[in-house]
Amino acid sequence: MEGLQHRTVNVNGINMHIAEMGEGPLILFIHGFPDLWFSWRHQIKALASLGYRCVAPDLRGYGDTDVPASPTAYTSLHVVGDLVGLLDEIAGDQEKVFVVGHDWGAMTAWSLSLYRPERIRALVNISVPFTPRNPKRKPLDTLRAVYGDDYYICRFQETGNIEAEFEQIGTARVLKEFLTYRNPAPLYLPKGKGFGHAIDSPMKLPSWLSEEECDYYASKYEKTGFTGGLNYYRNLDLNWELTAPWTGAKVNVPVKFIVGDLDLTYNAPGAKDYIHQGGLKRDVPFLEDVVVIQGAGHFLHQERPDEINKHIYDFFNKF
Numbered sequence: 001m002e003g004l005q006h007r008t009v010n011v012n013g014i015n016m017h018i019a020e021m022g023e024g025p026l027i028l029f030i031h032g033f034p035d036l037w038f039s040w041r042h043q044i045k046a047l048a049s050l051g052y053r054c055v056a057p058d059l060r061g062y063g064d065t066d067v068p069a070s071p072t073a074y075t076s077l078h079v080v081g082d083l084v085g086l087l088d089e090i091a092g093d094q095e096k097v098f099v100v101g102h103d104w105g106a107m108t109a110w111s112l113s114l115y116r117p118e119r120i121r122a123l124v125n126i127s128v129p130f131t132p133r134n135p136k137r138k139p140l141d142t143l144r145a146v147y148g149d150d151y152y153i154c155r156f157q158e159t160g161n162i163e164a165e166f167e168q169i170g171t172a173r174v175l176k177e178f179l180t181y182r183n184p185a186p187l188y189l190p191k192g193k194g195f196g197h198a199i200d201s202p203m204k205l206p207s208w209l210s211e212e213e214c215d216y217y218a219s220k221y222e223k224t225g226f227t228g229g230l231n232y233y234r235n236l237d238l239n240w241e242l243t244a245p246w247t248g249a250k251v252n253v254p255v256k257f258i259v260g261d262l263d264l265t266y267n268a269p270g271a272k273d274y275i276h277q278g279g280l281k282r283d284v285p286f287l288e289d290v291v292v293i294q295g296a297g298h299f300l301h302q303e304r305p306d307e308i309n310k311h312i313y314d315f316f317n318k319f
Contacts, residue, residue, distance in 0.1 A: 001021070001041065001044070001045055003021050003022075003048070004019055004020070004021045004044070005019070005020050005021065006018070006019050006064075007020075008064070009086060009089050009090065011082050011085030011086045011088075011089060012078070012081045012082045012084075012085040014060055014065065014066040014068065014082065015065065015066050016057050016058070016059075016060070016065045016066070016082060016086060017037070017057065017058045017063055017064035017065045018037070018055055018056065018057045018058075018086070018090070019037045019038075019044065019055075019056050019057075020053065020054060020055045020056070020090075021044050021045070021048040021053075021054050022044075022047070022048025022049070022051070022052050022053045022054050023051075023053050024051040024052045024053050025051075025052055025053065025094065025097070025098060025121075025316075026052070026053045026055060026090070026091055026094055026097040026098065027047060027052050027053070027054050027055070027097070027098040027099070027100060027312075027316070028055055028056075028057075028083065028086075028087065028097050028098070028099045028100070029043060029044070029054065029055065029056040029100050029101075029105075030057075030059070030083070030099065030100070030101040030102070030105030030106075030108050030109050030112075031056065031058075031059060031062070031102060031103070031104075031105045032101075032102050032103020032104040032105045032106065032107075032127070032128075033103060033104050033178075033229045033230075033232065033233075034174075034175055034178050034179075034217070034221070034226065034229055035062075035102070035103065035105075035299075036058055036062055036063040036217065036220055037056035037057060037058050037063060038063075038213075038216055038217065038220075039102070039299070039301065039302060040054070040056040040100075040301070042301070042302065042305030042308075042309065043100065043301060043305065043308065043309055043312065044056060046305070046306075046309040046313075047309065047312065047313060050313055052098070052316070055086075055090060057082075057083075057086060058220075059079060059082070059104075059105070059108070060073070060074065060078065060079060060082055060228065061074060061224070061227070061228020061229055061231055061232070062220075062224065062228055062229055063220045063224065064220070067224050067225075067227070067228040068228075071159055071231050071234050071235075072235065072238060073231075074228070074231035074232050074234070074235050075235045075238055075239055075242055076107070076108065076111040076235075076239045076242070076243065077115075077242055079108050079111075079232075080108060080111050080112045080115055080116070083108070083112060084112075084115075084116055084119065087119055095118070095119070096118070096119060096120060096121035097119065097120065097121060098120075098121050098122055098123075098124075098316050098319075099112065099113075099120050099122075099123045099124075100123070100124045100125075100126070100312060101123070101124075101125050101126065101128075102125075102126040102127050102128075102299075102301055103126075103127050103128055103298070104128075104229075104232050106125040106126055106127055106128040107128055107131075109123055109125055110125065110128075110130045110131075110251060111243075113251045113252070113253045113255075114243075114246050114249055114251060115246075117251075117252050117253050120253045121253075121254075121316075121319050122253065122254040122255070122256075122315060122316055122318075122319050123253050123254065123255045123256075124255075124256045124257075124258065124311065124312050124315055124316070125255060125256075125257050125258070126257075126258045126259070126300065126301055126308070127258075127259055127260070127263055127265050127266075127298055127300070128265050129257060129259070129265070129271065129274065129275055129280055130251055130280060130283050130284055132248075132283050133240065133243055133244070133246065133247045133248075135244070135247050138236075138237045138240050139236040139237060139239075139240055140153075140154070140157070140236055140237050146269060147186055147188075148188075150188045150189065150190045150191075151186060151187070151188060152186075152187040152188065152189045153233050153236070155189045155191070156230050156233040156234065157233070157234055159227070159230075159234065162189070162226075162230065163225065163226055163227055163230070165189075165191075165192070165194065166226055168194075168199070169194050169195075169199050170199065171218050171221045171222050171226075172214060172215070172217075172218040173199055173203070174221075174226070175214060175217045175218055175221060176203050176205065176214055177194075177195045177203075179209060179214070179217075179299055179302075180203070180205065180206060180209065181264075181297070181298065182262055182297040182298075183262075183264065184261075184262045184263065184264055184266070184267035185264065185267070186264060186268070187264060206303070208302055208303045208304075208305075209302065250283060250284065250285055251283060251284040251285075251286075252285065252286060253286060254286045254288055254319070255284050255286060255287045255288065256287075256288055256289040256290075256291065256311065256315040257275070257280065257284075257287065257289070257290050257291070258290075258291045258292075258293065258300070258308065258311055259275070259290075259291070259292055259293070259300075260292075260293050260295075260296030260297050260298065260300040260303075260304075261292050261293065261294050261295065261296065262295065262296060262297045262298075263296070263297055263298045263300070264298060265298070266292070275290060276290070288315070289315070291311060293307060
């Protein structure tokens with residue numbers, strides 16, 4: 001990508017790698033699992049050409065950013081702290097910036113909006129809706145009750161177990177399995193059964209994902225392993241404890257929410273009712289638009305980049 005610059009910024013006690021391109025109002029792109037800054041390649045190129053300065057970090061635990069050893073160093077307070085520190089370093093005199101998040105990046109963007117709304121001009125969040133804190137029940141108890149112990153988030157909890165299984169499957173294969181997952185049903189990873197088919201069975205990549213792109217992902221995960229990214233899941237209950245002061249708090253920034261109709265998040269029990277029947281609007285009062293993209297899965301910013309780019313541009317252009 002011509003004009004793309006890479007550099008390392010020291011923030012919140014870690015060295016964070018960022019990719020940036022363009023000049024103008026700043027857009028901060030926040031990736032999810034198992035992604036990297038690279039998942040925003042289409043958005044960076046398009047929106048930089050339209051007059052924005054696009055900045056996409058590798059979050060802590062990912063890619064060329066530091067991977068703290070402690071599993072508890074991956075709470076939402078740590079991750080949002082990194083991003084606030086990054087904005088302090090790079091945003092200059094721009095008090096408020098635009099933000100785009102996907103998957104865990106969307107969850108981080110919701111948290112950033114709760115903790116530091118004065119830093120956000122407007123937010124486009126993709127795939128994962130806001131989840132209000134339930135003061136009566138911890139997240140993992142809820143997930144186990146609804147889905148059982150083989151549900152992927154439950155399988156991710158014990159450090160080392162799923163990493164050993166991923167090692168057996170192979171880094172590149174694991175990444176392809178996640179990136180190409182298009183089943184709206186819950187994702188189960190029963191012990192020793194991987195993704196449910198033989199690890200040497202042929203995999204056909206979708207038109208939007210090339211072998212070269214998979215190779216880039218794999219080269220970074222071969223270096224870091226998966227533990228950093230998995231540690232985000234391992235802090236769900238700790239996040240719940242730490243965010244007690246925000247129980248009932250609203251997200252008071254302008255928001256557009258985009259989701260694919262085949263996304264497992266959109267098809268989770270109660271999700272559609274929450275999104276469309278007033279729950280999301282209640283918790284996110286400045287929600288301006290909900291877009292459901294037909295025939296799109298979880299990684300829709302890569303699968304449908306032109307549509308997503310237009311949605312981002314049209315929304316941010318209003319501010």
